[in-house]
Amino acid sequence: MLNFNYSIPTKIFFGKGQISVLPDQIQKYGSKILLVYGGGSIKRNGLYDDIVNKLKENSIDFWELSGVEPNPRITTVRKGVEICRENKIDLVLAVGGGSSIDCAKVVAAGYFYEGDTWDVVKNPSKISKVLPIASVLTLAATGSEMDVFAVITNMDTNEKLGTGHEDMVPRFSILDPTYTFTVPANQTAAGTADIMSHIFETYFSSTKGAFLQDRMAEALLKTCINYGKKAIDEPENYEARANLMWASSLAINGLLGYGKHKNWCVHPMEHELSAYYDITHGVGLAILTPYWMKYILDDSTVDKFVEFGINVWGIDSNKDKYDVANTAINRTREYFDLLGIPSKLSEVGIDEDKLEKMAKQAVRKGKIGSLKPIDDKDVLNIFKAAL
Amino acid sequence: MLNFNYSIPTKIFFGKGQISVLPDQIQKYGSKILLVYGGGSIKRNGLYDDIVNKLKENSIDFWELSGVEPNPRITTVRKGVEICRENKIDLVLAVGGGSSIDCAKVVAAGYFYEGDTWDVVKNPSKISKVLPIASVLTLAATGSEMDVFAVITNMDTNEKLGTGHEDMVPRFSILDPTYTFTVPANQTAAGTADIMSHIFETYFSSTKGAFLQDRMAEALLKTCINYGKKAIDEPENYEARANLMWASSLAINGLLGYGKHKNWCVHPMEHELSAYYDITHGVGLAILTPYWMKYILDDSTVDKFVEFGINVWGIDSNKDKYDVANTAINRTREYFDLLGIPSKLSEVGIDEDKLEKMAKQAVRKGKIGSLKPIDDKDVLNIFKAAL
Numbered sequence: 001m002l003n004f005n006y007s008i009p010t011k012i013f014f015g016k017g018q019i020s021v022l023p024d025q026i027q028k029y030g031s032k033i034l035l036v037y038g039g040g041s042i043k044r045n046g047l048y049d050d051i052v053n054k055l056k057e058n059s060i061d062f063w064e065l066s067g068v069e070p071n072p073r074i075t076t077v078r079k080g081v082e083i084c085r086e087n088k089i090d091l092v093l094a095v096g097g098g099s100s101i102d103c104a105k106v107v108a109a110g111y112f113y114e115g116d117t118w119d120v121v122k123n124p125s126k127i128s129k130v131l132p133i134a135s136v137l138t139l140a141a142t143g144s145e146m147d148v149f150a151v152i153t154n155m156d157t158n159e160k161l162g163t164g165h166e167d168m169v170p171r172f173s174i175l176d177p178t179y180t181f182t183v184p185a186n187q188t189a190a191g192t193a194d195i196m197s198h199i200f201e202t203y204f205s206s207t208k209g210a211f212l213q214d215r216m217a218e219a220l221l222k223t224c225i226n227y228g229k230k231a232i233d234e235p236e237n238y239e240a241r242a243n244l245m246w247a248s249s250l251a252i253n254g255l256l257g258y259g260k261h262k263n264w265c266v267h268p269m270e271h272e273l274s275a276y277y278d279i280t281h282g283v284g285l286a287i288l289t290p291y292w293m294k295y296i297l298d299d300s301t302v303d304k305f306v307e308f309g310i311n312v313w314g315i316d317s318n319k320d321k322y323d324v325a326n327t328a329i330n331r332t333r334e335y336f337d338l339l340g341i342p343s344k345l346s347e348v349g350i351d352e353d354k355l356e357k358m359a360k361q362a363v364r365k366g367k368i369g370s371l372k373p374i375d376d377k378d379v380l381n382i383f384k385a386a387l
Numbered sequence: 388m389l390n391f392n393y394s395i396p397t398k399i400f401f402g403k404g405q406i407s408v409l410p411d412q413i414q415k416y417g418s419k420i421l422l423v424y425g426g427g428s429i430k431r432n433g434l435y436d437d438i439v440n441k442l443k444e445n446s447i448d449f450w451e452l453s454g455v456e457p458n459p460r461i462t463t464v465r466k467g468v469e470i471c472r473e474n475k476i477d478l479v480l481a482v483g484g485g486s487s488i489d490c491a492k493v494v495a496a497g498y499f500y501e502g503d504t505w506d507v508v509k510n511p512s513k514i515s516k517v518l519p520i521a522s523v524l525t526l527a528a529t530g531s532e533m534d535v536f537a538v539i540t541n542m543d544t545n546e547k548l549g550t551g552h553e554d555m556v557p558r559f560s561i562l563d564p565t566y567t568f569t570v571p572a573n574q575t576a577a578g579t580a581d582i583m584s585h586i587f588e589t590y591f592s593s594t595k596g597a598f599l600q601d602r603m604a605e606a607l608l609k610t611c612i613n614y615g616k617k618a619i620d621e622p623e624n625y626e627a628r629a630n631l632m633w634a635s636s637l638a639i640n641g642l643l644g645y646g647k648h649k650n651w652c653v654h655p656m657e658h659e660l661s662a663y664y665d666i667t668h669g670v671g672l673a674i675l676t677p678y679w680m681k682y683i684l685d686d687s688t689v690d691k692f693v694e695f696g697i698n699v700w701g702i703d704s705n706k707d708k709y710d711v712a713n714t715a716i717n718r719t720r721e722y723f724d725l726l727g728i729p730s731k732l733s734e735v736g737i738d739e740d741k742l743e744k745m746a747k748q749a750v751r752k753g754k755i756g757s758l759k760p761i762d763d764k765d766v767l768n769i770f771k772a773a774l
């Protein structure tokens with residue numbers, strides 16, 4: 001186990017009806033907030049009205065940044081920064097999924113930065129101070145409600161980049177599973193795949209001896225596997241939605257990664273896909289994951305896949321090592337099939353055209369992956385296999 | 388899953404050499420500290436000198452409260468409160484295991500309370516303000532380094548009571564597994580049993596549908612089982628010590644209990660044993676646990692024991708339910724045997740004399756236990772079976 005510094009300060013208000021704490025929690029930081037949200041879903045399901053009424057009743061002034069894109073764009077972030085500056089905002093409140101929260105985070109970080117906000121995406125070291133951030137979560141997927149990261153897209157340059165700062169972690173997040181009852185099947189599927197991918201990124205690490213972290217990762221994977229399909233079949237199954245929602249936060253809030261070497265692999269590959277083709281992040285991850293697993297499976301990695309196969313998929317430990325490993329990878333893909341997620345890049349409109357360019361971009365900062373780091377040629381091979 | 392409010396604000400500095408952060412972290416709170424520790428072990432292994440040198444080098448003034456008992460006593464706590472008041476202490480730093488940390492917590496809570504400090508143990512609602520607390524951990528067991536609770540004994544009244552307040556959680560804790568290399572076998576065993584008991588207390592809950600929490604509990608149990616004996620056989624096995632140490636914190640910091648109904652059972656029973664006989668807490672827990680499990684095993688609880696047997700002990704799921712359940716309970720006791728922990732109360736000097744009195748005291752606040760609440764007659768039966 002590697003040394004680590006643990007800090008997860010976000011307060012979580014979890015469960016049905018927890019929105020009632022919102023005004024009190026906001027007022028710890030001030031009385032002027034920026035409300036950040038995406039399309040119209042929170043207006044359709046009544047959440048928007050509920051929040052606005054609570055703000056008005058408690059004399060909390062609010063401004064709005066709406067229309068945040070599924071892959072949130074720097075142009076939208078810049079608008080948010082302007083509104084915050086013009087109105088001396090005290091707290092940025094995202095209402096939505098990871099896109100709205102990521103957007104809110106970079107608005108909050110851009111507020112104190114004098115130059116163009118894209119700079120703090122490209123170079124997180126330029127972030128020195130951040131406005132308080134909070135969230136009301138409506139989608140179990142990115143874990144942004146409890147972590148320090150944000151991913152923003154610049155369509156002018158076809159860049160989709162991650163940034164982060166310890167003060168970009170939300171001060172509080174409200175997680176009411178009933179808000180996800182109306183999430184459609186395809187988004188529930190993509191969200192589940194996103195959670196699973198976050199777990200894979202830290203589970204398949206080169207660090208040995210982080211036994212506790214690995215068993216916890218398996219606990220979370222089993223949760224996703226147990227409830228992903230159930231949430232699709234029974235959208236208003238509270239236990240399914242609750243377990244997925246809490247798994248989304250714990251998968252990426254640091255808990256699984258503390259003490260382990262981290263170098264994410266499938267996420268940077270996928271970021272290129274959605275930067276160029278604007279596809280759904282979780283779908284891209286689910287397509288690439290099994291091909292990536294098969295590609296890195298060799299004598300140096302097989303034992304980890306055996307662990308995965310036995311502990312997560314319950315595969316017979318008496319079988320041949322490669323048999324267990326390959327079965328585990330197949331079971332993973334079969335689960336994504338069960339969720340109704342495409343299995344090929346061609347199914348989501350990606351052709352051979354930009355593969356080489358995207359492969360190069362994915363490793364722009366060096367090799368990616370911890371268990372078995374890969375370079376641009378490897379990425380290209382994975383892309384081609386997944387085509 | 389029940390609603391919950393999650394807040395785990397303690398910063399953890401985990402790993403070899405992390406003591407280097409101590410002066411910086413202290414100075415966030417002030418320059419005058421009270422050092423709270425137990426017997427001479429930290430003097431023998433050099434930790435005391437190391438800390439004192441770091442304090443002196445950084446002009447941090449310190450006073451000392453030493454000789455904290457294994458079951459820390461209110462008389463010692465009162466002394467600490469006096470020292471803090473006389474010297475206007477800024478932060479209370481415990482160096483040791485749960486006893487020192489618990490003592491430090493109640494010193495910090497007593498500081499602002501005008502009456503006798505025993506009042507804030509008997510009635511936590513009397514705690515309104517608490518001095519900042521921090522810890523340097525030297526024993527993997529109680530989890531006090533990352534939770535809000537403290538247990539203090541009053542030998543005059545034979546009371547061993549738990550108290551707690553959200554501000555009693557340490558601001559930071561330094562967890563260096565090498566500090567536990569010198570922990571003797573019997574204490575390593577008792578510490579492991581204590582961690583396992585904390586997990587059992589929340590695992591065997593009446594709440595259904597907290598799937599994620601249950602799988603995480605199993606992850607932690609498997610960690611204790613994998614490393615407890617190893618740490619005894621190879622006291623300087625870093626991975627074993629590291630995994631146990633981190634398990635001790637996560638077992639009780641709230642993570643496993645959020646979203647579940649909680650009503651601890653074996654701990655209140657054991658507290659009576661150590662209040663009257665001053666035995667080692669972890670030993671008392673390990674003795675009582677299998678008898679408690681057997682006692683509450685019936686048609687209403689068997690499914691939970693089956694889950695425990697299959698997921699933790701890997702027992703064949705095709706077997707009869709009661710067979711799986713009983714095998715799981717036996718395996719638990721056999722593991723405590725392997726750790727060298729006594730299996731009978733008579734082995735630790737407890738006879739029939741006070742059983743009835745202790746049984747009544749254990750349920751003074753009502754029935755104990757969540758999965759199957761029990762009363763004083765049940766407790767007496769368990770005590771007698773364990774005799």
